[in-house]
Amino acid sequence: MTEQSSAPHSERDPAATTDAHESHDHETENHRPRDSKGWDGKLRLDKMTLTDEPRDPHVEVVSDPEVSDDEGPPPEQLPADEDLLDDTPEDEEDIELVHCKISDMASLRLERFKQMKRLCLRQNRIEGISIPADAASTLTEIDLYDNLIAHIKGLDAFTELTSLDLSFNKIKHIKRLNHLTKLKDLYFVQNKISTIENLEGMSNLRQIELGANRVREIEGLETLTGLEELWLGKNKITEIKGLNTLCNLKILSIQSNRLRSITGLEKLVNLEELHISHNLLTHLSGLEHNTNLNVIDISANPIEHLTGLNGLTHLTEFWASNCKLSDFNEVERELRDKAELETVYFEGNPLQRSQPALYRNKVRLALPQVVQIDATFVKQV
Template structure:
């Protein structure tokens, strides 16, 4: 039970805080002029790079300051012989290349550092005499630098990083394979002089126009899927091109292929095509993927005698007679996909048999192989 003294309230309490018996009275935070104790100084800031405000792709690459190098807790390469030809450190939580002390290795031809936390390409010059393949897939790299001495590189993979601009690659004249999948690239540039390049992958970026590829006359494979491209153009000089992948873009018509006599595979699914016009000179096509478009007629592919695979799911094809007329005589044709088309949706129980009757040479209809009786 509390004592009588504990029950007795204070004899005097001021509700405005000016006088509280038995307590220190806090001083007001406001002065007579109303100042509330917060320091207010007018700040005038001046941007040294005002263009960064108007250019969403701006990159102040030349003024990036190097960060502090933190020594690794352990030597991840302790078990590798000094004459190793391959070093493979996948998902090893590497953030600093200097910490690997790569200069001690004398014969490395392939260096794979996938799925790490590397932000800066550095300390690789010591491998220049032997390194031919560099894989930095899935890191945190924003700027291409530190590669100028790697003149023997034939394969470079910088996919799944944060790169906005293709730069500083012109010395790497021996490159045959170059990968930039899933970055932030909006302009194809910086590839001048790479005449030995055979395979270029730029899928899943922010590219709106195919450009600056004129000098890549040896290119055989070009992968541009999942960008913002509206027109196939700028590839007339790529006379050796065999594979063009341009699915998941914004293309409404097939254009720009007339100068590509060697083209064997065309992947143009998930666009806005309404016809197959534009393939008149693509007589070497073996694989054609036109799935997920708005095409209703097969007219335009009857002359493709080398065709082996036709992927045409989720379009408007509805006439089995047209299927037989356009595709029936193609002896090399082994695979057709019409899933999701009216051909399949209107009579799913009869669909496969009707395709077999129209195209007896095929061995696969959609994902299922045809039983040979």
């Protein structure tokens, strides 16, 4: 993974919305976290919102104040006689109007576009979903990222949908979606959702993004047996549980929560990536059954020792920046046998801070198989 500056999808911090808009564009096919200061793929946190110092696991976590629902003055309305799609051919399959101050979808007269497959109305001022039911037979993707939607309504007819993005809205409850049984990708980043609910029967879902909400408990996912990616960063989760039926899960991102231990992963034998940075972990036990893991990010946790990695023979990337690791002998003992290991991050640990001039050479001696240490590639001799 290449390190890059924080920038986002979805799961974004409100302070980082400008950067965030650049990241969850649909061209972002590979939305893996780029560094541990950052975040779940599409969403990256502003650097100022996370400390790189591991938190004290003994300090009680105080709840963040809830965001006010006061949205300020009413949105500026688009003149009703302005036709933003006047020059668009009526056989157009991809309708996109971004940042156009649209508040009323009906004024777009979308019924003209009989072959519409994708509708993208990002960064507008839409409060309610209003799409002609005639489009239901062709429409497969709806992107309403960054609007003012508070309630999920108006999607009853759209059973052909495979992708729905409602990130950066004001949604508090997941409702009226479980008839969308063909849906594969569902994005709810940066809303006001506190409960994962009403997703029963959506067995074709491949990924769901719920980063930067108010979720306290992992629940309501039992029937999503096709799920491959689960993004839960920046919530208020204290325990990993409720995942036993998700046997196809490959990526679990649960960064920036309130976890004190790794639990509930025993059945996830196909898990390939675990992103669990910025929590309160003090040890790595709980990964004994996840032998297919190839990427682990434990950065910014108060972890002092690396025991708990036995059997993870397929590790290719191990991210452990800004922890409390201090023993090169332990690094060698726990990681040297990982023949596929290519990338390690240990910057910000006592390993690096105590002897910065010798640090890289010591890592190379301990782990001769790696080709990248932190953000720098190892010079091949």
